Amino acid sequence: MREITSAGQTTEQAAEQFPRKVANGGARRAVFLDRDGVLNQNTVHNGRPYAPKRTEDFVLLPKVGEAVRQLRAAGYVIIVATNQPDVGAGLQTRETVDSMHERLRREVLIDDIRICFHVDTDNCDCRKPKPGLLLDAAKAHSIELSRSWMIGDRWRDVGAGQAAGCRTVFIDYDYSEPRPDRPDVVVRSLVEAVPFVISSSM
Ligand SMILES: [Mg+2]
Ligand SMILES: [Zn+2]
Secondary structure, three states: OOOEOOOOOEHHHHHHHOOOOOOHHHOEEEEEEOOEOOOEOOEEEOOEEEOOOOHHHOOEOOOHHHHHHHHHHOOEEEEEEEEOHHHHOOOOOHHHHHHHHHHHHHHOOOOEEEEEOOOHHHOOOOOOOOOHHHHHHHHHHOEOHHHOEEEEOOHHHHHHHHHHOOEEEEEOOOOOOOOOOOOOEEEOOHHHHHHHHHHHOO
16 A cells, blocks of 8 residues: 655655655664675675676676665665775775776665775774674764664674664575574565565564
8 A cells, every 4th residue: 555645646756755754753764785795796706705896897786776766765764884895905996996886876876885995904993794884874864773774695794783783684695604693684685675674664
């Protein structure tokens, strides 16, 4: 059933135009999205995922634009939270990451992109599974973390979401690496995650 707003629009239409005004009681909810393996393809070698190296290797996964559109229509602020340690390790430039994100923003309506460029030995506060990217974004966008979700394809994403107090979705591609501890939902794609997130907010 579709609700109709006073302006005669469906709530979906209204949400698309004013995604920030539909969150109940002014407390905004977010969906934090990991990037590689959630929005765009990873390269997998020996069962382990690797981020694309060149801008031309940055390829979106099927139907992610539509999945994000549905999440926005349900009132969620969309924030990408990504570790890009190849930059800190000197294997990739920030310019390459920027040009990938230009491409991403052209195809998918995203409110913010938060990036950790560090490697483990930098001991920063933002490299997932630490929650720094999510906490900073929550402050900047007035997000209520307990009503928000983190979606990712690795244990670090689920760990960061849990540390920030969010509910978590693990997109399981059967990588040969440790699995996350007790994600709330396990699916095989971002598209599959959407109904779980939306039904949690009703
Ligand atoms: Mg990933
Ligand atoms: Zn960091």
